[in-house]
Amino acid sequence: MQQVGVIGMAVMGKNLALNIKHNGFSVSVFNITREETDDVASKYADENLLPTYSWEEFVKSLEKPRKIIMMIRAGKPVDETIEHLKPFLDIGDILIDGGNSYFRDTNRRHADFGRLGIKYIGLGVSGGEIGALNGPSMMPGGDSSSYAALSPMFEKIAAKNPDGIPCVAYIGPEGSGHYVKMIHNGIEYGMMQLICEIFDVLRKALGWNNKQIADQFEVWNSGDLQAYLISISSKVLRKKDNITGKDMVDVILNEASYKGTGNWMLEDAINLGAPISVIAAAVFARFMSTLAIKDHVLDDKPTLAKIDSDLVPAFGNALYLAQAVSYAQGFQQLKMASQAYDWSLNYSSIAQIWESGCIIRSKTLTDIRNAFNEKPQLDNLFLAPFFTALRLSHLSDLRLVVAKAGAFGIPVPAFSAALSYLESIFNSSLPANLLQAQRDYFGAHTYRRNDKPGIFHTEWYDEA
Numbered sequence: 001m002q003q004v005g006v007i008g009m010a011v012m013g014k015n016l017a018l019n020i021k022h023n024g025f026s027v028s029v030f031n032i033t034r035e036e037t038d039d040v041a042s043k044y045a046d047e048n049l050l051p052t053y054s055w056e057e058f059v060k061s062l063e064k065p066r067k068i069i070m071m072i073r074a075g076k077p078v079d080e081t082i083e084h085l086k087p088f089l090d091i092g093d094i095l096i097d098g099g100n101s102y103f104r105d106t107n108r109r110h111a112d113f114g115r116l117g118i119k120y121i122g123l124g125v126s127g128g129e130i131g132a133l134n135g136p137s138m139m140p141g142g143d144s145s146s147y148a149a150l151s152p153m154f155e156k157i158a159a160k161n162p163d164g165i166p167c168v169a170y171i172g173p174e175g176s177g178h179y180v181k182m183i184h185n186g187i188e189y190g191m192m193q194l195i196c197e198i199f200d201v202l203r204k205a206l207g208w209n210n211k212q213i214a215d216q217f218e219v220w221n222s223g224d225l226q227a228y229l230i231s232i233s234s235k236v237l238r239k240k241d242n243i244t245g246k247d248m249v250d251v252i253l254n255e256a257s258y259k260g261t262g263n264w265m266l267e268d269a270i271n272l273g274a275p276i277s278v279i280a281a282a283v284f285a286r287f288m289s290t291l292a293i294k295d296h297v298l299d300d301k302p303t304l305a306k307i308d309s310d311l312v313p314a315f316g317n318a319l320y321l322a323q324a325v326s327y328a329q330g331f332q333q334l335k336m337a338s339q340a341y342d343w344s345l346n347y348s349s350i351a352q353i354w355e356s357g358c359i360i361r362s363k364t365l366t367d368i369r370n371a372f373n374e375k376p377q378l379d380n381l382f383l384a385p386f387f388t389a390l391r392l393s394h395l396s397d398l399r400l401v402v403a404k405a406g407a408f409g410i411p412v413p414a415f416s417a418a419l420s421y422l423e424s425i426f427n428s429s430l431p432a433n434l435l436q437a438q439r440d441y442f443g444a445h446t447y448r449r450n451d452k453p454g455i456f457h458t459e460w461y462d463e464a
Helices: 011-022 034-044 055-060 076-088 103-116 128-134 144-157 176-204 210-221 228-238 261-272 277-291 309-341 347-353 364-374 385-407 413-425 432-443
Strands: 004-007 027-030 049-051 067-070 094-097 119-126 137-142
Touching: 004 011, 004 055, 011 027, 011 034, 011 049, 011 128, 011 144, 027 034, 027 055, 034 049, 055 076, 067 076, 067 144, 076 094, 076 103, 094 103, 094 144, 103 119, 103 176, 119 128, 119 144, 119 176, 137 144, 137 176, 137 347, 176 210, 176 228, 176 261, 176 277, 176 309, 176 385, 176 413, 210 228, 210 309, 261 277, 261 309, 277 309, 277 413, 309 347, 309 364, 309 385, 309 413, 347 364, 364 385, 385 413
Parallel strands: 004 027, 004 067, 027 049, 067 094, 094 119
Antiparallel strands: 119 137
């Protein structure tokens, strides 16, 4: 009997199954179409990897209580898979959804299976196909007793941070694991957009070519800006197209795709009142890329002399601070969600899970972990001493990037959002008083005063 089963033999599922096998656990694999299972079987089958060809054969090949990981596309395919499995499951079995499911769907499935006595885990998995094979970052949510049964395997197959700690830990109840993965993906949106914007500034305002920018990304990656996304951006910019010989990035269509987790994060941010402006700007930038009016330029596009490269260190400082804002906004939404949904999330643990294996891994996450270790219920990351100092030292550089980009007509929505966030969150004299007066004028929505308690309404105009 095999110790664990994996459903879905696309790249992520196959690689996770191989990771499990390579770490000494026996695994059964199944795919709804036979070809993928045959391909895995022809290359990897042995006593620790068993191909199966029906739902019943797959489930019956597993030791009890069964541990089944679904690595399939979110949404309807998950519910269809569940319906196929249900007739063969027993009380105490553990079903694990390793896809990017919407957290409310996971809440529903968790509750449904709970009534049947079957355990359900929503498992966020980050790291892409390489991470799945060599060690992903994993975010399991559901019953804590189920995690205790899974943790020996999860800790073995997970990535390890620089201190050798596995990048996996119990997140919390019901769909919290998938929620944390959703936040991870939103932060990823923000970081990617910021890197793209600084790339745009370097090539248009300084006139640098792709190799020069790749070299600069490599320099930044060796210091405080060390991050997986900075590292791969340098590699991407060096890649040549085999067909044309041009830089690969220059032959890729200038339209960005998206799969939905960013949208979900924005939807719940609106429900919670979480000001995730950098991440929102990044999501909208992807929308904009598909709607941009092609073959047209602004008539008043400025033509300025290229700026000096001595500003590049300031640009790096601005990127460092703006990426910290993306993280801070993600953790702020996590805290608001934890309070709203009664999850009791451990933010230091989440930062540690992301320190290796995942797409948003970076040096900054260690500083975030340290900040939450010092103050577990920190309201805003920029109230921690390290990030306070970062804001004070680099805010002028962030203003500089936004100003220079504006002068050259280069859109930097994520940098602008980061600057506005920092200029707003620490500002007690925003013009919201005028806004409240407007609301009270046209809708009698009332307001509070700054000189005495209570709720007030003003008769702003006389009836004719």
